[in-house]
Amino acid sequence: MQNETVAKKPHVVIVGAGFGGIRTARALAKNDVKITLIDKYNYHLFQPLLYQVATAGLSVDDIAYPVRAIFRDQKNVDFRLAEVSNVDFETKVVTMNTGQISYDYLVVAAGGMTNYFGMASMEKNGFGMKTLDESVEIRNHVLRMFELAAHERDADKRRALLTFVIVGGGPTGVESAGALSELIYHVMVKEYHNMNFKEVRIMLVEASDKLLATMPEELRDITVETLIRKHVEVRMCVQVTEYDGQRMSLKGGEVIPTYTVIWAAGVKANNLIDTLDVEQASMRRAVVNEYLQLPTRPEVFIIGDAAHCMQGERPLPMVAPVAMQQADATAKNIRNIIRGKELKKFVYKEMGNMATIGRNAAVVHMGKFKTHGFFAWAIWSFVHILRLIDFRNRAVVFVKWMWDYLVYERVVRIITRQ
Incomplete structure (x- = not known):
């Protein structure tokens, strides 16, 4: 019955x-x-923090949570893998x-x-960042580039190993560039004693003339200035045409030797x-x-x-x-x-835009309210922790962020796959 x-x-x-x-x-x-x-997949993934897995700030289980655990008390919910x-x-x-x-x-x-917009060479040789596996692959690759560069005698190849390009000037691209900079210049610099970090090159490439296009101009300008202070080379109005895994070609003929191109330019x-x-x-x-x-x-x-x-x-x-x-x-x-009731039309309530550029640096725009710097970074951190699905994830992420903030350390620097 x-x-x-x-x-x-x-x-x-x-x-x-x-x-x-x-x-x-x-x-x-x-x-x-x-x-x-x-x-x-058998888990819910908090995609906005994938870039932190890719830059050794968080572990995979910090931003993912089993679906069955979410609904363990709802007997009418069944999960199919x-x-x-x-x-x-x-x-x-x-x-x-x-x-x-x-x-x-x-x-x-x-x-x-x-979305690679039909660029087959980029899809084959570049790095996307939409899944946990892709983020772990980026982390492993970046760490491996430093291991290889530390003992590479050919100067040209060493500089190519230490050139990191992020394509796309939206929140993912900006946040990835800022986090990669902090990983390199706050952590790696203390451990690779014989490496010349002046050879490191981080590039953020955007095809349009704007980073964070939905932000007010004032906050866009602050974003560019902050990235430059963090040793990120910002290139706007630049289109990538091809990437073979070792050389990235730009429209106009410029070729950039690099073993690392992270694609954050489309979905x-x-x-x-x-x-x-x-x-x-x-x-x-x-x-x-x-x-x-x-x-x-x-x-x-x-x-x-x-x-x-x-x-x-x-x-x-x-x-x-x-x-x-x-x-x-x-x-x-x-x-x-x-x-048997009448349907209601969907009306989206704008929640504003925000992006972090790293330690004490973020931009926030909500309606008429806009801010940047430490206060914006605190708002960004609070919102993202609150949106994590489980209390454990929130607690662990908060502790790791505070540890990183206090001691300039990234704890997840294990190369898990060769």
Whole structure:
């Protein structure tokens, strides 16, 4: 009898355990519905801090948390470790690499992936930073470059080993450049006694004429000045055309010898969206209506980086606050459909922008409020710690940040893979 009752509950299938998927599941978990959450990883990842894993500031388990642990007290939430390959909207069936599952309501929160804009050589030889594995790979590589450079006698090759290029002037690029600088000039400089750190070169390359384009001009200028003080060479209005793993070519003919190019210049919707029979817009995102539904499929919601949602003249940005607000709105509208109530249109409430450039250095813009320096860094730190999914993660990250702040140390400098 109990199984029959459970079977009659509306079945909500959520694809993706990122900010949008986890938030939707949490918002619906206390309702009389059955929830299946599907992801190819068994953890929720706090992507905004991936760059700190890449620069030896945090460990992988500091910014990731098991999905099953999040929902251990919600008996109506089931997790499937699987990768979705297709959705049949007619039969309401999701196909995974481990089987199929039917749904009454579907929430696609598949997130985004690195967009190389068709540059095959960069995709092959550069480093993306959208997954834990990619961040660990960057960390291992950077540490290995110093080990190789420490005993390299050829001056040209040594300088190439010590040249680190970050492509993309958004928050990820700026934060990565600042963190890499602090790793090198606060930590590594104390341990490589025979190395000439004047040979180290950190470059931040941006194709447009602005870093942090959504920030006010005053804060953009402060960002550039701060990076320069941190020994970062800022190159704007510069386009990368090719990278073969040892030489990066720029539009205009300049060639920069380097073994390290980190690509932070673009994001697009997950490849899953390409397999669905949906209209797509910029960055391959699925076009949704004002309720975040597919226009012809009211039982299907698409949120977060996978959704092309217009507000005003521009689509909403591919950032965590958008996904989280869309998750709340989607959960409410699923409840409204089940209860026969009117749906509510989604309206995004702007949360502002912020980016850290390193120790005591950040920029924050919220409405008319804008600030920089230590106060902005404190705000950035507080917000990011608060958004971590679990108390343990918050406590560990706070302690590591304080340790780094007090003693200029990065504790996660282990090369784990050769």
